[in-house]
Amino acid sequence: MTAEHAEWGDEPLIPMPPLKIRALREAVAVLSPTCLPESQQEEDEALDWVAENLQPNAIRLFLRKWAVFVAIERRPVLAGRLRELERVVARLHDPQEVRDVGTEIARLRAEAHREIAARSLTSAP
Secondary structure, eight states, X not given: OOHHXXXXXXXXXXXXXXXXXXXXXXXXXXXXXXXXXXXXXXXXXXXXXXXXXXXXHHHHHHHHHHHHHHHHHTSHHHHHHHHHHHHXXXXXXXXXXXXXXXXXXXXXXXXXHHHHHHHHHXXXX
């Protein structure tokens, strides 16, 4: 657990899965079943893009997006805070307040990216 996670006092609901399509699909199904259709649609689109363009980056982008989702959603306090910040920013009109809330949202998402990067490094062949 990183120092920031300790700050939240937020234990994960599930272990962070590997950056594999099936593992992320299973994690999304457990953490937020209502998001599963969106994930599956994006998976199909990414695979179609790869097939049509021979570009594997579409799969990497898909994996990264849903890994960030899982990294956040598996920590209920963190996920709740992110949703609250998103609700707040949607109601704001002052540009400075929008920037301040946006900075906190970015910090939370950056923590998820760091967790994924750390996991990728430890699970490299």
